[in-house]
Amino acid sequence: MKRRNFIKKASATGLGLVAISSSFISYDEKLDKKEILVSNLNPVKPLVIATWNTSLAVETAAKVLQNGGSALDAVEQGCRIEEANEKNQTVGKGGLPDRDGDVTLDACIMNDKGDYGAVLGVKNITHVISLARKVMEETPHVILIGDGAEKFAYEKGFEKEDLLTESSRKAWEKWKETSEYKPIINIENHDTIGMLAIDKKGNISGACTTSGLAYKMAGRVGDSPIIGGGLFVDNEIGGASATGLGEEVLKTVGSFLIVELMRQGKSPQEACEEAISRIVNKPGKDFKNFQVGYIALNKQGETGAYSIHEWFSYNIFKDGENKNIKSDYFTKA
Numbered sequence: 001m002k003r004r005n006f007i008k009k010a011s012a013t014g015l016g017l018v019a020i021s022s023s024f025i026s027y028d029e030k031l032d033k034k035e036i037l038v039s040n041l042n043p044v045k046p047l048v049i050a051t052w053n054t055s056l057a058v059e060t061a062a063k064v065l066q067n068g069g070s071a072l073d074a075v076e077q078g079c080r081i082e083e084a085n086e087k088n089q090t091v092g093k094g095g096l097p098d099r100d101g102d103v104t105l106d107a108c109i110m111n112d113k114g115d116y117g118a119v120l121g122v123k124n125i126t127h128v129i130s131l132a133r134k135v136m137e138e139t140p141h142v143i144l145i146g147d148g149a150e151k152f153a154y155e156k157g158f159e160k161e162d163l164l165t166e167s168s169r170k171a172w173e174k175w176k177e178t179s180e181y182k183p184i185i186n187i188e189n190h191d192t193i194g195m196l197a198i199d200k201k202g203n204i205s206g207a208c209t210t211s212g213l214a215y216k217m218a219g220r221v222g223d224s225p226i227i228g229g230g231l232f233v234d235n236e237i238g239g240a241s242a243t244g245l246g247e248e249v250l251k252t253v254g255s256f257l258i259v260e261l262m263r264q265g266k267s268p269q270e271a272c273e274e275a276i277s278r279i280v281n282k283p284g285k286d287f288k289n290f291q292v293g294y295i296a297l298n299k300q301g302e303t304g305a306y307s308i309h310e311w312f313s314y315n316i317f318k319d320g321e322n323k324n325i326k327s328d329y330f331t332k333a
Helices: 003-013 027-039 055-066 071-083 128-138 146-155 166-175 246-252 254-263 268-280
Strands: 047-051 105-110 116-122 143-145 193-198 204-210 231-234 238-244 292-298 303-307 313-318 321-326
Touching (some): 071 105, 071 128, 116 146, 238 246, 238 254, 238 268, 268 292, 268 303
Parallel strands (some): 116 143
Antiparallel strands (some): 231 238, 238 292
16 A cells, blocks of 8 residues: 555545545545544433523433433423423513413424424414424324314324413503514513423534513514424434524524534534624624523534523533533623
8 A cells, every 4th residue: 555545545544644635635535524523422421401591391301311311301291391381481481472461482402313393373272392293203294273273182192281470461461551663682472492302312402492572462483483493403413402582593594503503513612602693793683682691512522502682591401410501601801
């Protein structure tokens, strides 16, 4: 074997020794080298990360993983905690209603195989994250909406519940005095829970569930249940989820963007920061009055989070510890 060919082979199949310039390495060899580098990293698992201060939800998901459960089971069970939490007025039962006084819920879920299920504008069903999973696993479709999704829920044994609690009804009655539609940064009238997990097998799944913008127009749907917007998972690369003003996330397909940036070699933190920059750097964009935040993780268990404004936080279970962390943010600069 000629010396140059020997060096080329060693560079492509070793651990990235810089014994030869990239001009001597073929495209396929570059891909092989990247795969070898990734495969030799020791992933952190199990791991759970979720938007906002959702400690109990993350703890619940972590217990599923510690008991040998799948990432898919973990994110579903974790999100169900917030859906049942009536004090959280942005998710599930007790969510703030639309302008007509109806609480409508949106959710989506993705597994490690790339399968996806979502429900949009659902009334009378608390655990829409579980309903989204039913759509993914038990129908030929990926999205069901409104009455059709509700009908499907009853067929699958879900119970009908009044989602408008007394607290949320009083808040809606108060809002009607002025009927002013004005989302407030970091005040929970435009929030959600997005959750990502890596199980003991190294597989990644994600989930996202919300009641959407408070006092929205009837029929409004944001980013949370839309693949690539509120959530995206690629088991070979990582996952991302969004929170905040969904309209702005959708315009840049933010979660998909983050995963693709990680595919190109960016860390989860770098990818989240770039996704926020795609929003704030649009010409004429007035981002002072809305918030967007992202979380992300990659296959190696590295995580990232970034938002436009201060006070976005996320909960993370890693190395056996569950803690809430304040995210870095754009306007600090």
